[in-house]
Amino acid sequence: MYEEIAKVVRNCGKIAVLTGAGISAESGVPTFRGKEGLWGKFRPEELATMDAFMANPEIVWEWYNWRRQLIGEVQPNPGHYALAELASEIDDFSLITQNVDGLHRAAGSREVLELHGNIMFNKCVKCNRRAPEDIDIDPSNIPACEHCGGSLRPDVVWFGEMLDREVISEAFRAAETCELFFSVGTSAIVHPAASLPISAKQAGATLIEVNPERTPLSDLADYYLAGPSGEVLPQILEALREHS
Numbered sequence: 001m002y003e004e005i006a007k008v009v010r011n012c013g014k015i016a017v018l019t020g021a022g023i024s025a026e027s028g029v030p031t032f033r034g035k036e037g038l039w040g041k042f043r044p045e046e047l048a049t050m051d052a053f054m055a056n057p058e059i060v061w062e063w064y065n066w067r068r069q070l071i072g073e074v075q076p077n078p079g080h081y082a083l084a085e086l087a088s089e090i091d092d093f094s095l096i097t098q099n100v101d102g103l104h105r106a107a108g109s110r111e112v113l114e115l116h117g118n119i120m121f122n123k124c125v126k127c128n129r130r131a132p133e134d135i136d137i138d139p140s141n142i143p144a145c146e147h148c149g150g151s152l153r154p155d156v157v158w159f160g161e162m163l164d165r166e167v168i169s170e171a172f173r174a175a176e177t178c179e180l181f182f183s184v185g186t187s188a189i190v191h192p193a194a195s196l197p198i199s200a201k202q203a204g205a206t207l208i209e210v211n212p213e214r215t216p217l218s219d220l221a222d223y224y225l226a227g228p229s230g231e232v233l234p235q236i237l238e239a240l241r242e243h244s
């Protein structure tokens with residue numbers, strides 16, 4: 001199987017990869033959904049919204065501070081490193097992530113389309129400007145934006161919010177023009193990210209899914225590789241190097 005995948009990869013000049021929370025699971029970052037999922041006792045739909053922030057900014061900031069601390073203590077895993085290395089083997093490679101943890105960059109991936117922002121940054125709820133990087137937030141005394149006085153919030157995309165127009169356009173461009181699309185460690189239910197593999201397939205790309213559990217995408221995929229990405233992706237890379 002890996003030999004066959006390696007051949008497909010080798011024959012494709014243009015590859016796009018979409019990752020989700022599952023790729024960071026082996027680093028110790030909990031996923032949102034599924035058996036081992038959920039950040040604490042809250043569902044993302046309950047805390048990752050502007051309504052939740054407006055109703056109770058303190059709880060939302062406590063949740064984000066807790067996650068920031070955890071993410072600050074973890075390291076990339078072999079799945080992240082395999083993708084960074086794969087990029088150097090392929091002429092045209094786009095890495096698109098829904099994750100806000102920055103672990104792809106930490107693994108050496110240089111160009112990463114972060115669809116849902118980055119948890120380590122803050123921005124203003126009113127004017128949307130990014131705040132200086134090193135501001136720690138005290139949930140009981142949330143700092144105000146230095147430009148307009150609005151409250152600071154994490155620089156991530158909540159439900160009901162638009163994704164950055166340039167970032168999502170670039171992601172769709174990559175999906176619609178690639179020859180091979182990998183969907184890795186995502187439940188493939190949150191849109192518009194979940195539309196990317198479908199658009200790629202509709203535009204004629206081969207679709208490979210890497211996930212220990214089946215998802216709504218699995219039946220559409222040309223190859224469904226059941227397993228943790230920290231094991232599956234390095235095996236693809238190894239097969240690619242052996243057969244080139």
Ligand code: BJW
Nearest residue numbers: 020021022031032033098160161185186187190191228229
């Ligand atoms: C492993 C593994 C291992 C485990 N190895 N794998 C079209 C249709 C229907 C609904 C909509 C639609 N368009 C928009 C919507 C509404 C909404 C939406 O999609 N809702 C769905 C729930 C139905 N989307 C939005 O609101 C988006 N905005 C938007 O579309 O704007 C336009 C608009 C504006 C106004 C009105 C209407 C439209 C924004 C979505 C933002 C999502 N934000 C979050 C939080 C980010 C900040 C934060 O981190 O706090 O993003 S929610 C959360 O879900 C997070 C994730 O990036 C995202 C996706 O989750 P992901 O990565 O797939 O993780 P999991 O946990 O779901 O899955 C993990 C997978 O890993 C599992 O499958 C495991 O099996 C697997 N796994 N271990 C590999 N070792």
Ligand code: ZN
Nearest residue numbers: 124127145148
């Ligand atoms: Zn402001």
